[in-house]
Amino acid sequence: MDTHETLPRLSRRQVLKWFAAAAAASQATPFLAFSQDSVHDAVGYGSDPKLNEIYKRGDFWPLTFSSKQRKTVTALADVILPTDDLGPAASQLRVPDFIDEWVSAPYPKQQADGKTVLSGLKWIDEESNQRFKKNFADLNIKQQQSICDVMCKQDHTDSKLKQAASFFRTFTSLSMGAYYSTPEGWKAIGYTGNTPSPTFAGPPQEVLDKLGLEQTVKS
Amino acid sequence: MPTISVSQSKAEYDVAIVGSGAGGGQMAYTLTLAGLKCVMLEAGRSYDPVTETPMFQTADQAPLGGASTPDKDLGFWDSTIDGGWDMPGEPYTQGSTSKDQEFTWWRSRMMGGRTNHWGRISLRNGPYDFKGRSRDGLGFDWPITYDEIQPYYDKVEMLIGVYGTNEGMENTPDSPPGVLQPPPKGRVGDLMTQKAGKKVGVPVIPIHRAVLTRPLDADTIPAKLHPGNKKAQKIVGDAMRARAACFWATPCGRGCSIAANYQSTTVHLPPALATGNLDIIPNAHAREVLIGKNGKASGFLFVDKTTGKEERVNAKAVVLAASSGESVRILLNSENNQFPDGVANSSGLVGKYIMDTVGSSLSGQIPAMENLPPHNDDGAGGSHFYSPWWLYKEQLAGKLDFARGYHIEIGGTRRMPGGNSPVPGDYTRGLYGTKLKEEARRYYGSFIGLACRGEMIPNKNSYAELDPTVKDKWGIPVLRWHWKWTDHELNMAMHAERTFASMIEAMGGKVRGTPAKTGLDIIRPGGNVKHEVGGARMGDNSKDSVCNSLNQTWDVENLFLTDAAPFVTNADKNPTLSIMAFSWRCADHIIEQARQGNL
Numbered sequence: 001m002d003t004h005e006t007l008p009r010l011s012r013r014q015v016l017k018w019f020a021a022a023a024a025a026s027q028a029t030p031f032l033a034f035s036q037d038s039v040h041d042a043v044g045y046g047s048d049p050k051l052n053e054i055y056k057r058g059d060f061w062p063l064t065f066s067s068k069q070r071k072t073v074t075a076l077a078d079v080i081l082p083t084d085d086l087g088p089a090a091s092q093l094r095v096p097d098f099i100d101e102w103v104s105a106p107y108p109k110q111q112a113d114g115k116t117v118l119s120g121l122k123w124i125d126e127e128s129n130q131r132f133k134k135n136f137a138d139l140n141i142k143q144q145q146s147i148c149d150v151m152c153k154q155d156h157t158d159s160k161l162k163q164a165a166s167f168f169r170t171f172t173s174l175s176m177g178a179y180y181s182t183p184e185g186w187k188a189i190g191y192t193g194n195t196p197s198p199t200f201a202g203p204p205q206e207v208l209d210k211l212g213l214e215q216t217v218k219s
Numbered sequence: 220m221p222t223i224s225v226s227q228s229k230a231e232y233d234v235a236i237v238g239s240g241a242g243g244g245q246m247a248y249t250l251t252l253a254g255l256k257c258v259m260l261e262a263g264r265s266y267d268p269v270t271e272t273p274m275f276q277t278a279d280q281a282p283l284g285g286a287s288t289p290d291k292d293l294g295f296w297d298s299t300i301d302g303g304w305d306m307p308g309e310p311y312t313q314g315s316t317s318k319d320q321e322f323t324w325w326r327s328r329m330m331g332g333r334t335n336h337w338g339r340i341s342l343r344n345g346p347y348d349f350k351g352r353s354r355d356g357l358g359f360d361w362p363i364t365y366d367e368i369q370p371y372y373d374k375v376e377m378l379i380g381v382y383g384t385n386e387g388m389e390n391t392p393d394s395p396p397g398v399l400q401p402p403p404k405g406r407v408g409d410l411m412t413q414k415a416g417k418k419v420g421v422p423v424i425p426i427h428r429a430v431l432t433r434p435l436d437a438d439t440i441p442a443k444l445h446p447g448n449k450k451a452q453k454i455v456g457d458a459m460r461a462r463a464a465c466f467w468a469t470p471c472g473r474g475c476s477i478a479a480n481y482q483s484t485t486v487h488l489p490p491a492l493a494t495g496n497l498d499i500i501p502n503a504h505a506r507e508v509l510i511g512k513n514g515k516a517s518g519f520l521f522v523d524k525t526t527g528k529e530e531r532v533n534a535k536a537v538v539l540a541a542s543s544g545e546s547v548r549i550l551l552n553s554e555n556n557q558f559p560d561g562v563a564n565s566s567g568l569v570g571k572y573i574m575d576t577v578g579s580s581l582s583g584q585i586p587a588m589e590n591l592p593p594h595n596d597d598g599a600g601g602s603h604f605y606s607p608w609w610l611y612k613e614q615l616a617g618k619l620d621f622a623r624g625y626h627i628e629i630g631g632t633r634r635m636p637g638g639n640s641p642v643p644g645d646y647t648r649g650l651y652g653t654k655l656k657e658e659a660r661r662y663y664g665s666f667i668g669l670a671c672r673g674e675m676i677p678n679k680n681s682y683a684e685l686d687p688t689v690k691d692k693w694g695i696p697v698l699r700w701h702w703k704w705t706d707h708e709l710n711m712a713m714h715a716e717r718t719f720a721s722m723i724e725a726m727g728g729k730v731r732g733t734p735a736k737t738g739l740d741i742i743r744p745g746g747n748v749k750h751e752v753g754g755a756r757m758g759d760n761s762k763d764s765v766c767n768s769l770n771q772t773w774d775v776e777n778l779f780l781t782d783a784a785p786f787v788t789n790a791d792k793n794p795t796l797s798i799m800a801f802s803w804r805c806a807d808h809i810i811e812q813a814r815q816g817n818l
Contacts, residue, residue, distance in 0.1 A: 044290045045282055047307075048264070048300040051273045051473075054280040080651040086660065098284065107288045145652075152649040172651065173640045176659060177286075181278035181637035188656060189663045190593035194275055194635050196466035197595075202404030204594050211587055213410040217402050217425060 042106045057097040064104040065096075068135070072121050073099055075137035077175050079144045087188035090179055098178030099171070113170055120167025123160065124151075220265045220330055220484065221492055222499045225523050225530045229498065232258045233818060234809060235518055235534035237505040237549065240332025242540030242781040244487030245375070245799045249806035251496035252451040255813055258532050260503035260521055262541070263301050263328030268335065268484050272298065272476040274469045278637020286638040294638070298335040298474035302327035308692030311544075314684075314701035322700035322745040324544055330501060331484035332542065333749065334795070335474045339429040339481060339601055341381045342626070342792035343372045345390030347611070351676075351788050355615070357622050357707075358676045359572075361787045362759045362768040365392065371800035373398055377440050378455075379481035379799070380462075382599070383427030390624075391607040400432045402603070403465075406596050408631025408667050409604035411585065415725035416606060421627070421718065426605040429481035429796075430471065435459040450494075458490040470634075471600035480600070500532070505541060506695055507553040508562045508778060509533075516562075516778045522693045535818040536777040536809055540802065543573070543784040544683060547754040548698050551685050563772035568765050569755055570683040573700075574789035576750040577625060577673035578743035579712040582731045583723030584646070588665040596633035596664070604629055608791055621710040625673025626791045627719075633664035643731070666731070669722060671715035672748065674791045676707050681745065683754060702745035709738025716741060752783035752794050770805040777818065781805050 042061030049060075057063060065073060077090035077099070090096070103114035124147060128136040132143050139147075150161065151168035179185045186192065202215050233255040236243045243259060250257050273296045278284040281295040288295075292303040304323055311324050327333045346365040351358045373395055382400040385393035402425035405413065413423035437459035445451035462478040462485065471480050478485035491497045502524040509531060511517040518533035539546040547570045551561040561569055608624025632641075640647075642662045647655055675681075680703035685696045713735065720730050735741040745751075758764025761773035766785050772778045781802035783794045812818055 044288060045295075047290050047303065049282075049291075049295070051296065051298070051300070052271050052276075053273075054276065055282055056280075060282050081656060082652055084653045084656065086653070086656045094279075098279075102283060105283060105288075107283075107290075109288075110283065148651050152651065154649060169644055169648070172647070172655070173644050176640035176642070176647075176655075177284050177638050178279075180641050180659070181284045183277075186636065189636060189641060189660050190591070191633065191636055191641075191663070192593045193595040193597040194277065194468050195595075196468050198466070200403055200465075200467040200595075200598055203407050203410070203596070204592070206592055207407060207594055208410070210591065211407065211411065213407075213414060215404055216410065216413060217404045219401070219404075 042104065044106050057094070057101040061101075061104055061106060063097065063100040065100045069118070069121050070096060070100070071137040072125055072135065075144065076124065076171065079141070079148055080172055080175050081179050087184050090175055093179055093182045093184055095175050095178040098181070099174050102174055113174070116167050116170045117174075120164060120171060123164050123167065127164075220267050220488060220499070222265045222501045224525075225500060225503070227498070228258060228500060228532055229256070230533065232256050232498075232532065232534040233813060234536045234538060235260070235532050236538040236540060237519060237546075238332060238540035238542065238782060239330050239488065239499065240327075240334045240483050240540065240542070240782070241795045241798045242783075242802045243538070244331070244334065244483030244491075245802035246538050246540060246781050246806050247491040247497050248487040249803050250809060251491040251494040252445060252448065252454065253810045254494075255496060255810065257491075257497050258534065259497060259499045260505050260519060260532065261330050261499060261501045262504045262524075263330060263501065265499075265501045266300065266330040266335065266484060268298070268331075268474045268478070268482060269476050272474040274473065274476050277635065281638070284638030293336065293472065296473050298472065299327050299333075300329050302329065309697070310689060310691065311697050312686045312689050312699040314699050319704070319739055320702045322702040323747045324698070324700065324751070325746065325749040326542070326545070330499070331482050331488070334481065334483040336472045337795060338793070339471050340628075340793045341376070341379070341427045341429045341796040343392045343394075344368075344790045344792050344797055345392050347390045348788065348790035348792065351623065355622050359756070359758070359787050362757055362764070367768075368800055368804065371804045372796065374444055374803060375796060375799045378444055379429045379486055380431040380435050381427050381429050382425070382432045384425045386424050388422070388424075388607055389611050399427070403432055403599045404603070406598050406603055406631050407588065407591065407633065407664070408629055411588065411667065411726050412629045412669070412722065413604060415722045418725040419718070419721045420609075421606050421722060422609050423604050423606050423629075426602045428599065428601055430599045430601070431462060431464045431479045432599070433464050435462060454490045454493045458486070458493065461489070462486070465599050467595075467599065468597050469600060503530070504693065505549055506693075508537060508539070508549060508775075510553070510555055510557060510562060510775065514557060514775065516775050522695075527693070536779065536812075538779045538781055538805075539784070540780075540782045543752055543754045543782050543786070544698060546780055546782055546784045547683050548685070550755065552696055558774070563755070563765055563774045563778060565774050566762060566765060568763070571679070572677035572753045572756055573681050573683055573751055574675040574677050574753050574786070575745050576748040576789060576791070576793075577671060577675055577708045577711050578748040579715055579738075579741040580668055580670040581716055581719035581723070582630075582666055582668040583726070583728040584662070584731060585665050585667060585723070585726045585728035587727055589661045591664060596631060597635070602628055619714065621707045621714065622676060623674035623707065623711070624791050625671045625711055625715055627715075628670040628672055630668030630670065631664070632666040632668070636663070667723065667726070667728070669719040671712060671719075672791055672793070673708070673711045673715070675789055676705065677753060677788060678703060678705055700745070704738070704742060704745070709742060712738035712742045750789065750794050752786035752789045755780050755784035756787045757785040758787070769808045770801055771808070779805050779809065
């Protein structure tokens with residue numbers, strides 16, 4: 001399996017394009033905030049991508065997380081979806097790659113989520129350093145969970161904490177979308193299918209009994 | 220799919236057809252098997268479902284987990300290519316800035332058009348559906364009865380293969396014995412809804428869908444479809460043998476590489492091509508109907524998208540099946556000295572009385588369905604059960620505050636997860652770790668969605684016209700849409716909402732979301748169900764209709780419209796099956812005219 005190291009990274013050409021764009025823009029505006037969380041000049045896959053293919057993250061646009069961001073994402077995703085009896089941890093199912101692809105995508109919804117995610121990642125490391133003098137990824141699990149507990153609270157009045165809670169909701173939803181896309185994720189959630197069969201039996205008797213149902217289509 | 224370029228086209232054809240979807244596909248099929256030489260213009264590229272369909276691909280193999288994007292509105296694996304709500308360089312405009320009057324237009328510029336991705340729901344219009352005005356004084360009657368079109372429904376169902384049952388219900392026609400294929404078993408969501416329906420008085424029965432649950436009977440059906448035509452029987456038999464029965468995996472919206480479901484590209488076009496009588500020109504964007512000095516149509520003017528040049532094809536008869544909106548646009552753009560307001564528009568009705576399907580939905584969470592033992596719920600890649608409209612008598616007795624019916628489509632949720640979280644966020648709020656995974660497993664598949672698909676009554680305020688200034692990238696004027704729902708549709712959506720709530724509660728479930736105050740809170744925008752029909756309705760005379768009951772325009776005798784543009788009303792029954800039935804009937808008329816030397 002590919003690891004994130006072997007996935008396509010930002011190309012030098014891509015970076016040069018950004019700098020060219022930034023230089024052009026800076027002549028028109030007195031100040032250009034050149035931060036990596038606001039630069040997206042990738043294009044989408046278009047209206048006629050080849051469909052009968054298998055794609056991997058980064059095939060259509062470059063992944064853009066810095067190594068620091070990737071560390072935080074990996075640590076947080078693994079707190080949210082850890083290794084347990086239901087399956088492996090998020091990072092083993094490449095959830096961080098999915099989130100990277102998502103926030104790096106050139107589409108409006110993904111870019112909006114990207115803003116939420118990138119500012120949330122910034123907040124979470126600031127909070128970790130303030131409380132524990134370490135980045136989130138370097139905390140022990142109890143410390144990481146204590147920060148998640150803050151983000152889980154739904155009744156924040158402070159705007160920064162409200163944003164952190166919103167980030168956590170978005171991040172959890174993306175992580176679940178990624179996790180349950182995989183065969184291991186299917187097992188964890190109880191999906192079975194996507195396999196050809198000569199017949200379709202409908203729900204097994206055990207399920208019908210549990211729900212008090214009768215199969216009304218007889219063969 | 221074998222195609223030709225413009226330079227390879229013949230000097231003249233018997234019939235030129237615009238569009239390769241349900242209407243154009245059926246037309247080409249019927250005409251070519253009868254020996255007529257046809258040319259088909261398709262605005263999109265050629266497309267081969269056998270090699271291009273993403274069967275079995277999973278969300279983790281798609282960008283963004285297959286989530287929908289502006290490039291692929293219905294998700295990455297949806298078969299639609301070069302189409303969707305917005306197409307670069309091919310705009311359409313709105314007659315109003317009011318959100319309630321918005322129209323959304325789905326286009327599919329590809330071989331086979333929308334038949335590649337459609338839901339395969341194949342419901343016949345019933346006797347009432349052709350005579351609505353006579354029944355309740357609203358809208359208009361069709362110039363045809365159910366009995367007249369019924370043989371064509373039979374033939375289309377035999378050709379494409381439709382599963383379902385005959386239940387003998389009011390205005391929900393049975394098919395003749397032996398025509399339907401066996402229905403698939405009910406899934407959890409289907410059976411739960413059926414049981415709940417019993418409690419609240421809503422019938423739930425197997426739906427009719429164009430999916431093969433067993434191989435077609437290639438030894439007997441072709442002779443029924445093409446009596447006395449041995450060559451056609453052979454070709455159609457071979458085409459039927461090339462289709463496999465459903466193998467109960469992968470959603471139909473991706474298309475089907477084994478041709479288990481109907482799409483024009485696997486069912487209509489291969490036998491038509493096998494006759495040697497069909498030339499298909501892809502990337503041919505039809506612009507105008509050409510009219511000769513004698514007032515008859517002589518062919519089509521189109522843009523060859525591969526060169527950007529204007530080209531033409533010539534034919535003795537011409538058929539528009541470009542989708543109702545696009546056909547309206549072509550007619551209106553075909554103005555000339557003889558037809559200053561657009562071809563076939565002496566009635567002034569081209570573009571008028573456009574209808575969509577009333578669409579709304581409600582979902583619920585059903586505690587009894589939590590933590591169900593995992594089991595394969597994929598089924599036939601689409602609906603198994605539905606509720607046909609059941610309140611005809613109450614409606615006629617004036618007990619309801621809307622005039623026409625809706626059917627209910629059932630959405631189970633044990634589908635292949637991916638892309639988006641399989642459980643709505645409010646069920647896992649504040650959770651992480653193993654507890655989150657346990658709750659995700661608990662709630663997965665415990666939701667049921669019920670959708671209203673109802674009849675809209677035609678009204679004066681819902682129409683399309685040419686935008687006076689906006690043009691597409693080839694300089695062709697685009698459509699400006701006007702839309703307005705009436706109380707009939709809005710009240711229907713509210714009735715559906717209350718019905719769905721009662722069904723969800725009968726399952727012991729809880730309705731999700733906040734209750735609607737008016738129909739406008741829940742009704743989907745015009746065009747959003749992608750059932751836009753009308754705009755060139757058929758009728759009894761040239762004053763109040765564009766074409767006659769044979770889909771032949773009153774003004775130009777060799778111009779036929781066989782998409783949904785001639786629809787007079789839009790019953791809750793999904794339009795595709797009716798498009799094909801009317802197209803086949805129209806094709807038989809063209810064949811008869813050719814035999815008599817009248818083309």
